[in-house]
Amino acid sequence: MYFPGGIYGIGKGLGALLEKVFHLLSGYAEFQVEGDGPRFFNITAKSRIGLWGYRRREGLPVARIKAREYKKLRGVYRRSGSRPRLLKKRGAPFLIHRLEARKGLLLGALCGGALYWFLSGFLWGVSVTGTQLMPPSRVLEAAARQGLYQGCAQREMNPRGAALGILSELPELSWAGISTDGCFAEIAVKEGEPKPQPEEEAGWSNIVASREGKVVEIQAQSGRPEVKLGEAVERGQLLISGLYEEEQDPWAEPNPNPLQVTGPARGSVTAETWRTFTVQVSGMKKEWVETGETESSYSLYLLGLRLPLSLPLAPGEGRAYREEHPLKALGTKLPVSLRREARIVCAQQERALTEEEQKAQALLKLREIQRGEIAPGGRVLEEELEFHFTEGMCILEAKCLCREEIGELQKVLVD
Incomplete structure (x- = not known):
């Protein structure tokens, strides 16, 4: 079967490529003939001087010759009456000659190559991906303790061992992997779900009032409420009982052995409470x-x-x-x-602060105290504020009606 431009075309192209490489390695000169060009080329052909790359430049013939044979053209020029004009010199011999004249450039190239080879053996950068709640700096610190950090030698790296070490140091992670790309490393991690905390062993307990107030909401999940909505309670009063007897039906015959319920009290009691806060701030x-x-x-x-x-x-x-x-x-x-x-x-x-600035400072301090003393989830419903300025100070008295959780767990110890 015939293929157009087949094996012959491939061989010809490969031969031309090899010839070009050979000329670059051995070096060649390109020259222009000024004068009797035909006579010049006839003499070179009879003298068996190899030329190639024929072309014209500004109407004058141009050719190429091996660098070591260029001196042979002197006699040809005299016999043909033409004049040579060297256009360019190319190839490895001329490049080496120029580098010998510029030893600093050659030394710089060698030093640059050696420096590149040396630096390529180190890790230039480490990045972290996959973090959500955990800051990437924690992962980088754990990786550094495992020998993976910017500037470490790549031959001493153990990506698999470093990944296992990161997992052991950071229990919040469920997976970690390390991949390298040249002089850079990437630590990919995945954060796991937090493990549920085991509940403490349930014991006998009651819920009592942590302060005085008026009950506005009761949620008893376990145990029996002992107060009603709208009832005023005192500090320490029983709100939800975890130990109680079964209530008897007043219209039925009394049960001589009523059911005794014992266990933990669980629930929430919200009340309206009155609080008084006093705040002092300096006028300076x-x-x-x-x-x-x-x-x-x-x-x-x-x-x-x-x-x-x-x-x-x-x-x-x-x-x-x-x-x-x-x-x-x-x-x-x-x-x-x-x-x-x-x-x-x-x-x-x-x-010195103005009165308005002192009031603002006192209010800011009051809010900080309220956040610290009022139970989480509570809020201030109403408040009466009184400012007093004396001896370079601002005194703020606040009477606040609050809505907050007053239930406090009280364990019952049984011998």
Whole structure:
């Protein structure tokens, strides 16, 4: 079967490629003939001087010759009466000759290649994916303790062992895997569902009032309510009983052996309570004011190694911040960065607060106290506020009607 341009075409193309590679390795010169071109080429053919790459440039013939045979053309030029014009020299011999004249360039290329080979044996960056609630910094710290960090030697890495170590250190994770791509590593993790906490062994208990109030809501999940809606209760009063007898029907014959119920009391009792809060704030306030001075310290980070470029910041008061400028190549962060740690110097000053500012400070402090003392889920329904200013201070008295949980679990000890 005949294939157009088949084996012969492939052989010809391969031969041309090999010939081109040979000429590049041995070196060649391209020249232009000015004068009697036909006579020049006839003499070179009779002298068995190999030429190729014939073409015309500005109407004059151009050809190529092996570098080591170029000197043979001198006699041909004299006999033909033409003049040569060298256009270019190409190939490995000329490149090596130029590099010999520029030893610094050659040395730099060798050093660059050696540096590239050396740096490729280290880990340039570590990233974390898959975290939701857990901060990635915790995963990176656990990985560093397992020998996986920016700047570690790749030959000493054990991705499987590091992944198992991360799982053992972070029980919140259900899975961890490490993949490498060249000089970069990625830690993929999956957070697991938190394990349910085992309930404490149920014992006998009651629910009593933690403070005085008027009952507005009762939810008894286990046990019998001992109070009614709208009833006023005192601190320590029984609200839900976990130990009680079966109630007898007043219209039936009394049961000599009523049912005795014992167990834990579970439920919620919400009441309206009155609370009184007293708050004091000073009429003077100390503030940190920026002086306009800035202190800076520079460091160079290379593969996780810190190289200080200046003295560290001395201890002092101020607003500190950090700037990091990583080196990038083709959109990829390299493990080389310049870090600037700066602090804006601040000085402490004292100033007098206006009455409105004192009221705002007192209200802010009151809200903090209310959040700490009122039971979780409770809220303030009404409040009466009285401000008093005396001796450079603001005193706030607040009478609050609150709605909050007053049930408190009280265990019953039985010998």
